[in-house]
Amino acid sequence: MTSQPRLLTVGTGAVGAIYSWRLSKSCNVSAVCRSNYEIVKKDGFDIESAKFGKDVFRPDQVARTVSECVTSEPFDYILVTLKALPECYNVADIIAPAVTKDTTIVLIQNGLGVEEPITERFPDNPIVSIVAYIGTSQTEPGKIKMVGKESLVVGKYLGAKRDSEKQRAEFIELLKKGDCDVQVVEDVEKVRWQKLFWNAAFSPVCAMTGMNTTELLANEEAMKAVKNVMGEVIDAAIANGYEFDHDEQMHAMISRTEATATNYKPSMQLDKERNSPMEIEVILGTPLRRAKAKGLSVPNLELIHSLCSATNAMIMHQQSKKSQL
């Protein structure tokens, strides 16, 4: 009998807790926690999920930093569920102490270009890039509430320097043992672009105006802003070689929101309300740079990126003032 695969989760917040819990059915799980460290170390995660049930999840090991988790036994997987903030930190630096030559690096993060710092720093390590559709939040430290279903989309990351087919297949099996809904696609980046059509348009307009999705749909000017930004992001995806029908995508994103929006606040808006940095670079910065690299004129994307970047600078300035007190 072989021992269980060893998994290290870095950034064990709402998403990290759910997937660590599901993977703990077949893995030995170490969790790096920050703001929730004390309570999780003591009592574990108190999880409530319509899909997966209620449970207390106690990782096999709970630590404050990646270095604390490093022992002679290497990790088979490092699962990164950190907020994607290249403007604040480099994920590669954070995970580096635990990466060995056989470690598979798994990313469940939002946005476009999140793989780049990893494949640049660890070109010889297998990478598994995953897009998650899940509604979960940490209502207080260690308390996780997940609504609705969840779904993970896994596919090849074409920018990788090495093949990870075997590792991808093995990790999908582990997810399935935890009853996760896994969808396999050819090219994961196409899915990242498509998720961006919504996220790069609705999220910053909600964040800037203070409107939730329902209020936004009812306001003509706000929807004009959404459509103007979204149209440019779709064009950027097409210019980067992805086959999308511009009008069809726009229509699908908006009508799906109309069908399902119930005063929903995107994470970017919640971050702003909590005075916490928003994921601007991976949601607006990367598509902007890729659009410009193809010679596209994207003034709406550029302006909303500038406004959100400047707002983020203010948020980080407030934070640094607070931490100096």
Next chain:
Amino acid sequence: MTSQPRLLTVGTGAVGAIYSWRLSKSCNVSAVCRSNYEIVKKDGFDIESAKFGKDVFRPDQVARTVSECVTSEPFDYILVTLKALPECYNVADIIAPAVTKDTTIVLIQNGLGVEEPITERFPDNPIVSIVAYIGTSQTEPGKIKMVGKESLVVGKYLGAKRDSEKQRAEFIELLKKGDCDVQVVEDVEKVRWQKLFWNAAFSPVCAMTGMNTTELLANEEAMKAVKNVMGEVIDAAIANGYEFDHDEQMHAMISRTEATATNYKPSMQLDKERNSPMEIEVILGTPLRRAKAKGLSVPNLELIHSLCSATNAMIMHQQSKKSQL
């Protein structure tokens, strides 16, 4: 000996109080007050100004509404110093009860197109359109603090249906009797456009990002947003027949701000912080419509207008919820 001219000030806030006070040296002044009515009726305005000195200014009459001021004796001048919010109210409706066939309507308001509702409703009345450069605020109801100098720019409003040359000259004399600094130009609208170059760019970027002018100047992304919007507003002015050198104007606006900015918050930003409606239509809406009427593509102006309009809708929604309590 002839009696003093009768002046009615509508919207007696920080700007209205200063100019009513200066005009009271030669006019009989009635003031319509709202939030500051009780205190002004009782104690007058407590004014502190480096340029004009300290004084208590008691208008000859203080009222809550225009109708309350209407007697058998008509007003020679109605001075409008209301916030310019065509999205909330029509100034013409508000002043209508006091307008007789001989009343000269004087506007000291921000933005572009503020004369339109007046000349449309009262085409036969003389109109005097003034742009003010003044730093004054009402620190608490009835308490006015004015910093620095002030300057008024008066010129012909070419959109008027009738000539007002005589009334303009007379009103300038009254202002000068109050020691006001008055500059005369040929066409007042050119000055309104020029003030907009600053106000349509710096103000909404400050409002959206939460940065004051000093913070904004230090942030590259915020300045990119300012320049992108300002460039389009300058182009809109040129397309509308005004002779401006694009680069020279841009440079002048930015370097003047660099020379004088000391953590200044534009009124649009202060309004947003106070959850009070911002002057979006006269600052962003009118130049946007005039740019489009000339066939210009102004995506930056359009997006910032949409975001600010939607934010204003949220502010007004909050206000109406509060007033229902």
